[in-house]
Amino acid sequence: MTLALGCIADDYTGASDLANTLTRAGLRTVQTIGVPADDLALPEVDAVVVSLKSRSIEAGLAVSRSRAAETWLRGRGARHVLFKICSTFDSTDAGNIGPVMDALRADCGEAVVLVTPAFPETGRTVYQGNLFVGAVPLNESPLKDHPLNPMHDSNLVRVLARQSGTQTGLVDLATVARGAEAVRARLAELAGKGIGAAIIDAVFDRDLETIGLVAAEHRLSVGASGIGLGLARALVSTGRVKAAATSDAGAPVGGLAACLAGSCSQATLQQIANAERIMPVLHLDPDRIIAGADEVQRALGWAAPRLAEGPVLIASSSTPDQVAALQARHGRDAAGHAIEQATADIAESLVKSGVRRLIVAGGETSGAVVDRLKIPGFLVGVEIAAGVPVLRAVGAESDMLLALKSGNFGGAEFFSDALRLMR
Ligand SMILES: Nc1ncnc2c1ncn2[C@@H]1O[C@H](COP(=O)(O)OP(=O)(O)O)[C@@H](O)[C@H]1O
Numbered sequence: 322m323t324l325a326l327g328c329i330a331d332d333y334t335g336a337s338d339l340a341n342t343l344t345r346a347g348l349r350t351v352q353t354i355g356v357p358a359d360d361l362a363l364p365e366v367d368a369v370v371v372s373l374k375s376r377s378i379e380a381g382l383a384v385s386r387s388r389a390a391e392t393w394l395r396g397r398g399a400r401h402v403l404f405k406i407c408s409t410f411d412s413t414d415a416g417n418i419g420p421v422m423d424a425l426r427a428d429c430g431e432a433v434v435l436v437t438p439a440f441p442e443t444g445r446t447v448y449q450g451n452l453f454v455g456a457v458p459l460n461e462s463p464l465k466d467h468p469l470n471p472m473h474d475s476n477l478v479r480v481l482a483r484q485s486g487t488q489t490g491l492v493d494l495a496t497v498a499r500g501a502e503a504v505r506a507r508l509a510e511l512a513g514k515g516i517g518a519a520i521i522d523a524v525f526d527r528d529l530e531t532i533g534l535v536a537a538e539h540r541l542s543v544g545a546s547g548i549g550l551g552l553a554r555a556l557v558s559t560g561r562v563k564a565a566a567t568s569d570a571g572a573p574v575g576g577l578a579a580c581l582a583g584s585c586s587q588a589t590l591q592q593i594a595n596a597e598r599i600m601p602v603l604h605l606d607p608d609r610i611i612a613g614a615d616e617v618q619r620a621l622g623w624a625a626p627r628l629a630e631g632p633v634l635i636a637s638s639s640t641p642d643q644v645a646a647l648q649a650r651h652g653r654d655a656a657g658h659a660i661e662q663a664t665a666d667i668a669e670s671l672v673k674s675g676v677r678r679l680i681v682a683g684g685e686t687s688g689a690v691v692d693r694l695k696i697p698g699f700l701v702g703v704e705i706a707a708g709v710p711v712l713r714a715v716g717a718e719s720d721m722l723l724a725l726k727s728g729n730f731g732g733a734e735f736f737s738d739a740l741r742l743m744r
């Protein structure tokens with residue numbers, strides 16, 4: 322297998338979002354959980370997205386895990402590696418976007434790395450280096466209240482400069498609009514000044530196509546699904562990949578269905594509220610989880626009689642005020658970790674009792690659940706909402722369908738939309 326594109330994603334929902342985008346653009350794609358074991362039977366593919374849970378861990382660990390993934394991908398022929406980050410640039414001043422980018426850049430000797438989280442299909446656009454979420458700048462969006470990485474600065478040139486050892490420059494929209502040659506010239510100018518990273522503006526998919534053409538000539542890029550779209554279209558339009566039809570990875574599995582939510586995003590809170598109309602919903606008590614009380618057992622006892630009747634939803638999600646109060650009592654990381662592990666405990670028991678269709682809301686939450694279920698990889702099925710495909714587990718103990726929903730993605734009826742497509 323010689324890969325046309327290698328990808329390293331810093332969380333599992335982000336990885337499935339990217340795998341979805343690449344698949345829809347015609348690349349045969351598989352999502353692996355971590356660096357695949359040698360005995361994992363992978364189909365013949367054009368792109369592999371290695372999913373890491375490295376967004377919110379210590380920067381040194383994120384670097385070493387990303388480097389291991391890079392070595393594996395380049396060893397399978399990937400000339401270009403895309404480091405997939407969140408379309409809302411989720412990170413802190415300690416990393417991990419800057420440190421991982423610096424390490425991968427040093428490994429491949431790239432002069433200037435193109436960086437853009439733009440993903441217009443989901444309302445993420447970048448103008449003059451400022452990230453917009455829908456109509457508002459990042460720092461005014463719900464991301465200002467993210468439980469793990471609240472985003473308070475929408476100027477990505479500044480945000481990345483605080484995290485990276487290299488200087489950060491800008492390729493503005495006017496340059497992108499002039500086409501690939503103008504972008505190449507601007508990158509050469511930045512490289513001449515010793516600037517090693519460039520935030521590049523993008524508002525429409527056509528901007529990402531220009532960016533993809535240029536990025537594909539390089540060894541490394543950093544961004545969200547939008548630049549993945551640009552790269553995939555460039556690989557197809559230049560004949561390096563023959564566009565494939567989408568597979569039937571979402572064929573029915575039957576079995577019980579359940580939903581778990583650990584995301585506290587505004588979108589997820591609305592989706593949970595709407596789900597109350599169509600299925601039983603249990604709201605976990607986060608204080609009881611952290612206190613180590615038997616909240617997991619309570620949830621399982623609640624779910625057992627209801628599952629045979631139809632899908633259920635179990636959520637730890639709370640409003641920003643409640644999240645802040647909980648974190649003040651217990652600490653941010655301790656609270657997040659305890660809740661993720663409790664959600665994983667619940668997922669493990671649900672699967673033991675016959676759940677084969679599982680929907681998880683939240684990136685870190687999905688990471689904890691998928692790790693616990695020891696699923697080595699996924700094939701991409703139909704799209705439920707922009708950035709969220711139906712996934713079929715490969716190499717797992719049971720044949721299962723999953724959906725890993727980024728906190729901010731999906732329409733107001735996401736849970737019923739997903740269940741309709743996961744049979
Ligand atoms: N009620 C709560 N209070 C505080 N933190 C919570 C609560 N519920 C879940 N969390 C934690 O918040 C984080 C949500 O992150 P994540 O799952 O990545 O969601 P998103 O995709 O919205 O970013 C996780 O670490 C999760 O355990």
Ligand SMILES: O=C(O)[C@@H](O)C(=O)COP(=O)(O)O
Pocket residue numbers: 332334335336338339406407408409440545546683684685708726727728729
């Ligand atoms: O790019 C995106 O927005 C998503 O693919 C993503 O990474 C989402 O992360 P979470 O919101 O933490 O799920």
